[in-house]
Amino acid sequence: MLQKHVFGWRSQAGRHMDLEAFVATKEVVSDSEQIASDTASAWDSLLQEISHRPKRATERKQDRAKRTEQQILHAALRVFARDGISRSRIADIAAEAGISTSTLYEYYKSKEDLAYDVPLSHLAEFFESYHANAASRTSARERLLLYLVMSADYAREHAEWARLLYLEIWPSVFVSDTELRHSIDDFTRVILFLVKEGVAEGWVSPERSPYETVAVLIGGVNQLIITWLLYRKPKNLTRAGTEMAERLIAMLENEVSR
Amino acid sequence: MLQKHVFGWRSQAGRHMDLEAFVATKEVVSDSEQIASDTASAWDSLLQEISHRPKRATERKQDRAKRTEQQILHAALRVFARDGISRSRIADIAAEAGISTSTLYEYYKSKEDLAYDVPLSHLAEFFESYHANAASRTSARERLLLYLVMSADYAREHAEWARLLYLEIWPSVFVSDTELRHSIDDFTRVILFLVKEGVAEGWVSPERSPYETVAVLIGGVNQLIITWLLYRKPKNLTRAGTEMAERLIAMLENEVSR
DNA sequence: CAATTATCCGATAAATCGTCGATTTTACAA
DNA sequence: TTGTAAAATCGACGATTTATCGGATAATTG
Incomplete structure (x- = not known):
């Protein structure tokens, strides 16, 4: 890491x-x-x-993962814009992206x-x-x-x-x-x-x-x-x-x- | 409250x-x-x-408290400017102001x-x-x-x-x-x-x-x-x-x- | 298809925020 | 000065959120 x-x-x-x-x-x-x-x-x-x-140093190998990355970014934009960064919760973003919280941390530290x-x-x-x-x-x-x-x-x-x-x-x-x-x-x-x-x-x-x-x-x-x-x-x-x-x-x- | x-x-x-x-x-x-x-x-x-x-709706009654309020504001300015708001910890600000965390919450919710x-x-x-x-x-x-x-x-x-x-x-x-x-x-x-x-x-x-x-x-x-x-x-x-x-x-x- | 790697997730640790009741201090009237 | 009620403080604790870890599952490779 x-x-x-x-x-x-x-x-x-x-x-x-x-x-x-x-x-x-x-x-x-x-x-x-x-x-x-x-x-x-x-x-x-x-x-x-x-x-x-x-854009990013780490490049995802699988198609599924690339899709996941896009879903995270998309969800994060929505949630951040709605609640503001500091009020937003990682769990909400993960839910919005349809993945678990721990998976999100696999993508962003x-x-x-x-x-x-x-x-x-x-x-x-x-x-x-x-x-x-x-x-x-x-x-x-x-x-x-x-x-x-x-x-x-x-x-x-x-x-x-x-x-x-x-x-x-x-x-x-x-x-x-x-x-x-x-x-x-x-x-x-x-x-x-x-x-x-x-x-x-x-x-x-x-x-x-x-x-x-x-x-x-x-x-x-x-x-x-x-x-x-x-x-x-x-x-x-x-x-x-x-x-x-x-x-x-x-x-x-x-x-x-x- | x-x-x-x-x-x-x-x-x-x-x-x-x-x-x-x-x-x-x-x-x-x-x-x-x-x-x-x-x-x-x-x-x-x-x-x-x-x-x-x-400035504020609630006015402090005691001199000590007015001093405390000033100390909090002063400490908060220092810590916020140094770490940024989101990275700052309430505990750090309280410590810098020389009071306990719970006292700080008496002043700001x-x-x-x-x-x-x-x-x-x-x-x-x-x-x-x-x-x-x-x-x-x-x-x-x-x-x-x-x-x-x-x-x-x-x-x-x-x-x-x-x-x-x-x-x-x-x-x-x-x-x-x-x-x-x-x-x-x-x-x-x-x-x-x-x-x-x-x-x-x-x-x-x-x-x-x-x-x-x-x-x-x-x-x-x-x-x-x-x-x-x-x-x-x-x-x-x-x-x-x-x-x-x-x-x-x-x-x-x-x-x-x- | 076996081996290897990438991805995903549940459980749980770590950190921080925020609350509550008990205790101490202050202001002030008698 | 002293008694007393209100104000202020604090330590202990509960709640929330962030972040980690080890194993399960899925994809890829040879």
């Missing part, structure tokens, strides 16, 4: 992207076509990396462990969904707009999951050193990347710290989502998310064009 | 402010002096209300109950501190700037408390129907009030939903604070908070002056 911690846990696969991108952009190039292509490839690598981050694994699959799905939709967008501005709009809309579509992630897990300190933390960090890395591209494209002020700009963007959208999750206001989250995203980007543009 | 829930709990005192403010501003007035005075009084009433929101009471006193202190500092500011713009800057700075000064509030409690759904939820709502009400004043003063766009504007402001500042709590970046939170606040307000101003 301890072995799980020592290795196999939190694989480092896919961590080489930064180096590759670094090498790629350091190549001596002369025409802007080449540069654009490099940037594009860095963008693809980033998306590739974040959607392929490995603690309630905390389970809670941190539940949001992962949806997060990966979001990244994949974004990856598909972003293919047609060429400018960083369009990509960023889509990203912000989609994150609000995804929360609306998967309210149980969003409730768990945004209201209970996202800010928690104790997610550190967790696969989930890496995925959450990935979420912000995408925005950071696009903001830096925005500077290159000339519609984001180079005078401002990109990190501060990221905080403004994520903060605004998340605050909107959290308010919706808590009070179901605004009624139409999709539209509010679009308006918020467009407004935030327009605000950034205003900073340079004056 | 159930009685505690039925009454005495979550006092409604101070809930009449809205009505009073409504009546005041509906008075027929002709000159702008009078309007300004009314607005000022509404502002004072708001600050008055939020800093005097009653559950760990959850305790966790939701801990942030209250600091929140009240923040409001009082702001109230004092805001006295010299006359425009809504200055008051809002001060509010945002002070909230970031207060988090820096009281990092343990901020860690508890921002990373564990603020977004939690289960704070609903709690005295704490009212205080957190108060926090946003102040900003909402100032945003609406900003529209009247002409530097906030009337085309935008005030609620959306509030989300942008709170979201940006909170995201900054959360990032600092998690990663201690940016190093200098006070300066970063000031920059963030000034930037956000400038962004709002940009929306109208073009």
Whole structure:
């Protein structure tokens, strides 16, 4: 059981992207076509990396077990979203999944462990969904707009999951050193990347710290989502998310064009 | 024990402010002096209300007990901030406070109950501190700037408390129907009030939903604070908070002056 | 089909929460 | 000061929940 911690846990696969991108952009190039292509490839690598981050170290051998794992995750999401993590009982989740309590412990070593694994699959799905939709967008501005709009809309579509992630897990300190933390960090890395591209494209002020700009963007959208999750206001989250995203980007543009 | 829930709990005192403010501003007035005075009084009433929101229904009779209550709150803050709420043990908190576990239950009926009471006193202190500092500011713009800057700075000064509030409690759904939820709502009400004043003063766009504007402001500042709590970046939170606040307000101003 | 491994579960240990009655301390009036 | 009722404290104990372990059952492999 301890072995799980020592290795196999939190694989480092896919961590080489930064180096590759670094090498790629350091190549001596002369025409802007080449540069654009490099940037594009860095963008693809980033998306590739974040959607392929490995989920679990231990892989189940039997089909039945894979089904059980899915049932546990599904049941846990339902129960956690209904009762909140701290009020939820492992026994309830196991019952909901149609297995015994001890079987659940065969899959997850603690309630905390389970809670941190539940949001992962949806997060990966979001990244994949974004990856598909972003293919047609060429400018960083369009990509960023889509990203912000989609994150609000995804929360609306998967309210149980969003409730768990945004209201209970996202800010928690104790997610550190967790696969989930890496995925959450990935979420912000995408925005950071696009903001830096925005500077290159000339519609984001180079005078401002990109990190501060990221905080403004994520903060605004998340605050909107959290308010919706808590009070179901605004009624139409999709539209509010679009308006918020467009407004935030327009605000950034205003900073340079004056 | 159930009685505690039925009454005495979550006092409604101070809930009449809205009505009073409504009546005041509906008075027929002709000159702008009078309007300004009314607005000022509404502002004072708001600050008055939020800093005097009653803390607990049950008041301790003995000096020793009041000291004990303080010791519990102090110990709980330390332990919660160190271990996180869910990992903290009531026994540890009691030990840290120098009392027995059963005595602690004499004061708080559950760990959850305790966790939701801990942030209250600091929140009240923040409001009082702001109230004092805001006295010299006359425009809504200055008051809002001060509010945002002070909230970031207060988090820096009281990092343990901020860690508890921002990373564990603020977004939690289960704070609903709690005295704490009212205080957190108060926090946003102040900003909402100032945003609406900003529209009247002409530097906030009337085309935008005030609620959306509030989300942008709170979201940006909170995201900054959360990032600092998690990663201690940016190093200098006070300066970063000031920059963030000034930037956000400038962004709002940009929306109208073009 | 036998051997091996993976999965599942009932029984039970361990940890933590929360309660109760008895005891001590405090506030205060006489 | 002292008696007394109320307030506060605590140790012992019950209840709930988390987590473990060894064996039974099912799947896989050769």
